[in-house]
Amino acid sequence: MFKISDLFKEAKKLNKTIVFPEAEYSDRIIKAAQIVLKKKLANVILLGNPKVILAKSNKLKNAVIIDPNNSELTAEFVTELVRLRKHKGVDENKAKELLSNTFYFASMLVEMGYADGYLGGAETATSDVLRPALQIIKTKDNIQTASSCFMIVGTKKLGFGENNVMFVADSALNINPSAMQLRDIVLSTAKTAKRFCNITPRVAMLSFSSFGSGGDEDESILKMREAIELVKKEDKELYIDGEMQLDCALVKEVAKVKAKNSLVAGHANILIFPDLNAGNIGYKLIERFGRLQAVGVIMQGFKKPINDLSRGCKVRDIVVMTAITCIQAKD
Numbered sequence: 001m002f003k004i005s006d007l008f009k010e011a012k013k014l015n016k017t018i019v020f021p022e023a024e025y026s027d028r029i030i031k032a033a034q035i036v037l038k039k040k041l042a043n044v045i046l047l048g049n050p051k052v053i054l055a056k057s058n059k060l061k062n063a064v065i066i067d068p069n070n071s072e073l074t075a076e077f078v079t080e081l082v083r084l085r086k087h088k089g090v091d092e093n094k095a096k097e098l099l100s101n102t103f104y105f106a107s108m109l110v111e112m113g114y115a116d117g118y119l120g121g122a123e124t125a126t127s128d129v130l131r132p133a134l135q136i137i138k139t140k141d142n143i144q145t146a147s148s149c150f151m152i153v154g155t156k157k158l159g160f161g162e163n164n165v166m167f168v169a170d171s172a173l174n175i176n177p178s179a180m181q182l183r184d185i186v187l188s189t190a191k192t193a194k195r196f197c198n199i200t201p202r203v204a205m206l207s208f209s210s211f212g213s214g215g216d217e218d219e220s221i222l223k224m225r226e227a228i229e230l231v232k233k234e235d236k237e238l239y240i241d242g243e244m245q246l247d248c249a250l251v252k253e254v255a256k257v258k259a260k261n262s263l264v265a266g267h268a269n270i271l272i273f274p275d276l277n278a279g280n281i282g283y284k285l286i287e288r289f290g291r292l293q294a295v296g297v298i299m300q301g302f303k304k305p306i307n308d309l310s311r312g313c314k315v316r317d318i319v320v321m322t323a324i325t326c327i328q329a330k331d
Helices: 004-012 027-039 050-056 074-088 092-099 102-111 126-136 179-197 219-234 246-250 252-258 276-290 315-328
Strands: 017-020 043-047 064-066 117-120 147-153 165-169 202-206 239-244 270-272 293-300 306-308
Touching: 004 315, 017 027, 017 102, 017 315, 027 043, 027 050, 027 315, 043 102, 050 064, 074 092, 074 102, 074 126, 092 102, 102 117, 102 126, 102 306, 117 315, 126 293, 126 306, 147 179, 147 276, 165 179, 165 276, 179 202, 179 219, 179 270, 179 293, 179 315, 202 219, 202 246, 219 239, 239 246, 246 252, 276 293, 293 315, 306 315
Parallel strands: 017 043, 017 117, 043 064, 117 306, 165 270, 202 239, 202 270
Antiparallel strands: 147 165, 147 293, 293 306
16 A cells, blocks of 8 residues: 655655755745755755855755855856757846746756756746746657646545555646647656556546537547547557546446446546646545545656645645655656
8 A cells, every 4th residue: 555655765765856946935845855854855955045044944954055146057057048048039148037046047957967856836836836847858758748646645544546546637737738738648647656656547537428428529528538549549558538527437336337348437546637627626625625635746747857836735745745756856
């Protein structure tokens, strides 16, 4: 059975370096960094004014603190950023301006190999967390669409799915994904599920309809069906089915009535939502009413690991996401 402590055990073995762009203005980040250092989950780079950061805590002696406005790395980063973004009109002055933003500086630390990943979002909107990574680190060669997922972990009282864990996507990034974008979301989430929890992915493409019960003309239904065909062309072995309603995906008794021949219905451990409205509302309903732990936001599809935090995150959430970022950096 999967446990969060398994993530900590694996991260400790990896000796990865994670950047925290919000250290200067987030007390939660500072508290989490202290725990990460104490548990030896990762090496830590904190970005911001050293005086301001050190005034927040006296337990950061093992952290590296870098001020983007006064760093010996800036000249190297300016040259590389101009090369990467010259086609978008970025010259030396613009590069210096961008690098004063800690998320751009963090992206360059990761891109240039000074760090293995970055983690932010406790105090920053998702768009501002991801924009530098999309421009600098970019997505993997076979994935055009970066996406996000949440890992939902069961409890002793409420266990579910294979290995007591489930994944939901996309819940934080893509507003109204196309069939091709849904293909990328499915493939990335299946890889994430196998990587972190050693489960056999069973993907349910969610809808208000189950296998045509809602008609055959609605755009949201058609794109889920098209996405399934696109996924099957890429991965013929992946268990994926739909479109289906949530109860059909999770409840065996319902699945016997609505989809008795499906290898996914009633056994799904990956739920793919048709759009961000459904995805974001859905994971929060699961988390709050089910009183389950939603681990994330886990970003997917980037060449190198970067992750986003919910602005409602707790210190422990940041620590867990640090471990996840370390493990992503192993691959």
